[in-house]
Amino acid sequence: MWYLCVFYHRLLDYRKPEVESLAQLFGANEDHQNGRVPSQLQWKFPLRYHPDSPFHFVNLPSEQLARNIATRSILVKGMYELWGEGTSYEELKESVLSYPDERKLPYLDSDSTFKITVDSFGKVISLEEQKELIQGLSYIPFKGRVKLKNPDHNFWLIEVDNYGGNNGLPPIVQKRVFFGREVGGADRKLIPTYQLKSRTYLGPTAMDAEMAFLMANQALATSGKLVFDPFVGTGSILVAAAHFGAMTMGADIDIRVVRDGRGPDCNVWSNFKQYGLPMPVGLLRADNNLPAWRPSLKEVFDAIICDPPYGVRAGGRKSGGRKLLKGAVEPYIVPDDKRTDHIPSTAPYSLVECVHDLLDLAAKMLVMGGRLVFFYPILREDDFAETHFPEHPCFKLISTSEQILSSRYSRVLLTMVKTGPYTEEIAEVARIKHIQFKENHVKWLEDGNLHSAVFSPAAAQLTEAVDPKFIKDPKPKYRGKYV
Amino acid sequence: MRLLTHNMLSSNIKGVVNGFPLRIEAEKVVEMNVEKNIEFLKKMFEKIDWKAFVDASQAMGYTELPKEADSSMLNSDEFFNRFHHALLELHLEEGALVCPETGRRFPVNKGIPNMLLHEDEV
The missing domain is CATH 3.40.50.150 (Vaccinia Virus protein VP39)
Structure with a gap:
């Protein structure tokens, strides 16, 4: 099954190898026993995404494995069962409504407790807006009780929009909204x-x-x-x-x-x-x-x-x-x-x-x-x-x-x-x-x-006396692996 | 230094052919409780040179290990306890490891064997 894997935006090169390694540790394949090179997981990006984006999809054989990987990891912010996505909240609604009921209903029943978290990447959503966005999800038949500390089910609404400006993050081409159920996340308290x-x-x-x-x-x-x-x-x-x-x-x-x-x-x-x-x-x-x-x-x-x-x-x-x-x-x-x-x-x-x-x-x-x-x-x-x-x-x-x-x-x-x-x-x-x-x-x-x-002294850089206005912007638009 | 480490080390002085096992000169031995991990013990059992291990445990004052051992004994809890105790719970805190061929003493201080060679030994 494909899971939405959202990473922390740091140590970019370390993120996928960590998930690959943990998949092997928790037995996604048995190849390593005899010294063969472990087979790689299947990965894909959301449409039109920069490869350094924190949003990835990864195909894992079971939810238990996804949970084990996420909770042991350092760089996985969350692993989610995606209920819907779209370029707007209207599209998201259609997408969530068409997601099969048998996947959704077990997590919505009246005996359970839940929490919805609104998150974004590269920008801040005010508390007011968050409240509105959560209320906008009324088309999902939540029957459980809201509990903010240790709920049974954690739902996430994640919005990614073009933040414009120069904040050093990888460029985002198109707005995208995700809604999903959290399967696990890193214990950064470590x-x-x-x-x-x-x-x-x-x-x-x-x-x-x-x-x-x-x-x-x-x-x-x-x-x-x-x-x-x-x-x-x-x-x-x-x-x-x-x-x-x-x-x-x-x-x-x-x-x-x-x-x-x-x-x-x-x-x-x-x-x-x-x-x-x-x-x-x-x-x-x-x-x-x-x-x-x-x-x-x-x-x-x-x-x-x-x-x-x-x-x-x-x-x-x-x-x-x-x-x-x-x-x-x-x-x-x-x-x-x-x-x-x-x-x-x-x-x-x-x-x-x-x-x-x-x-x-x-x-x-x-x-x-x-x-x-x-x-x-x-x-x-x-x-x-x-x-x-x-x-x-x-x-x-x-x-x-x-x-x-x-x-x-x-x-x-x-x-x-x-x-x-x-x-x-x-x-x-x-x-x-x-x-x-x-x-x-x-x-x-x-x-x-x-x-x-x-x-050693940087000979090349010292000798090239260039007019300051031709010197490139010292803060590049996208900082890539510096994070 | 625990006997697991002892069992892995040999004298690597230039020219020495049989630097294993190092003879233990025990001055201070301490016992510490270590949680037993069956999987780990089974793996280490395969790697241990048993005779050197038994001799070393005797040098540390522990005489409960059988002279010979084979993997069928791994079904016995009693054997496991003894193996675990000798392998991981006995610490040589102060003493020395002596090269069987040259008699060179490698000191063990604060539980750490100093295996570094002198200039004329490399």
């Missing part, structure tokens, strides 16, 4: 509950709550699954996975972050305790470049979720000193009496190498059909269409969601599904590549230096 400003232990790159939940949804985090974050930091991503019931495990190269935090009640453990969530089943200090997993262990994690250090806000580190990897010095032999408290030196870790290690680890350690969800930075000067995302023979990329961070760069959330087993050949190729990285450490660091690309 976001203030988990917001970072009330989190006890924070780091400079803690993932904000909304994004962490979206990542956990992309990873299909749920009870009985084991989720791993190799760059755990303060645990901000795992907190979201644990909220959805997953068992969590994290590693980080920085002992100060994972072990010490900022005192006994301000560390990674306390971030879980704060929300009454189960503690991670394991936290360890380890190097993503030289993982300490037992060689015979494979296919143990259901998902790997992370925000790898890509050198803009925080740089990655790996084992081995800078001079050591350059070959300038021989390895420092730690005297026996100093071994216990010795802090080994680390060297910068290039993004390319970091992603290579991550894919290799995920290919080996994820179960078939397991998901790898991580952020990948891109420079916005590059044409987005030509961006090459990392690839691996064991993985199929199923969604890319861009979030613009500055005029220079974006981060893209990549969701990959493990579709092929980790074979001897793949392991051997990865081993050779690992050695190549080690030998050409300095070269990789220079090539992959995102920090300098993001923060």
Whole structure:
């Protein structure tokens, strides 16, 4: 059945992938069990709509599934059984009246309670107008009692009109009115509950709550699954996975972050305790470049979720000193009496190498059909269409969601599904590549230096001294993915 | 550190061939209640190296696990309780993991094993 799916107008690229992922989580198809790529849902737009519009139609096999998806989601404002639509209130009336009675009457009977909400997109409807609009629905035989708090049935009247003016929203060609019965909607209360400003232990790159939940949804985090974050930091991503019931495990190269935090009640453990969530089943200090997993262990994690250090806000580190990897010095032999408290030196870790290690680890350690969800930075000067995302023979990329961070760069959330087993050949190729990285450490660091690309002076823009009146309107008419 | 983590780790010092299982030196072991999740336990049972797991539980002072186990035991509640307890409720708070080949000690402080290698070990 087709449901009207109305999104929040934010994080545009993340909205459909979230619904697709949740459809799979709640069993819209069983394909993923054996590592096949999940089949896509059917989507369509209302007539003549901008693709970034919040209004979509999605075909789902059952109302229960639609409800499950909507209530677990972060970006679905509401999923509705549409009773009617039109370009005017007259057309809406005709459309609702022609909608079959057997679909409507069960929700209108005298034993039930209901509420009608008037909503709009891009403009405000005054309370007076709302009242008029609700009274205009008298052609629907509501027999139940009105109840504003927790009614049995929620009905929505949603009006979309050309708002004119420059408010940064996608253009709307034609007025449209929808009337439908709510099946479910996102629990956005999660976001203030988990917001970072009330989190006890924070780091400079803690993932904000909304994004962490979206990542956990992309990873299909749920009870009985084991989720791993190799760059755990303060645990901000795992907190979201644990909220959805997953068992969590994290590693980080920085002992100060994972072990010490900022005192006994301000560390990674306390971030879980704060929300009454189960503690991670394991936290360890380890190097993503030289993982300490037992060689015979494979296919143990259901998902790997992370925000790898890509050198803009925080740089990655790996084992081995800078001079050591350059070959300038021989390895420092730690005297026996100093071994216990010795802090080994680390060297910068290039993004390319970091992603290579991550894919290799995920290919080996994820179960078939397991998901790898991580952020990948891109420079916005590059044409987005030509961006090459990392690839691996064991993985199929199923969604890319861009979030613009500055005029220079974006981060893209990549969701990959493990579709092929980790074979001897793949392991051997990865081993050779690992050695190549080690030998050409300095070269990789220079090539992959995102920090300098993001923060270098904008030469082109400075030299072009143009008459101010020719400078384009700094606020574009439609802001697209900036929201 | 719980025994699930212990069972997943090995010593990855350059040149070490058999870095698994790491021997546990327990200084402080604490027990914490963890909600039992049957589905999760069943999955982990498939992945666990049982002998290393039994040895590790003994090093932590828990001796209730059978020497050998196969999946038919998963029908027994009693077995599940013991498996669950040893896998997730015993925490090595302070101590060390010792590489079976070189004797190198990986310290465990505040429940977190430090698996990072020294410069001359990578």
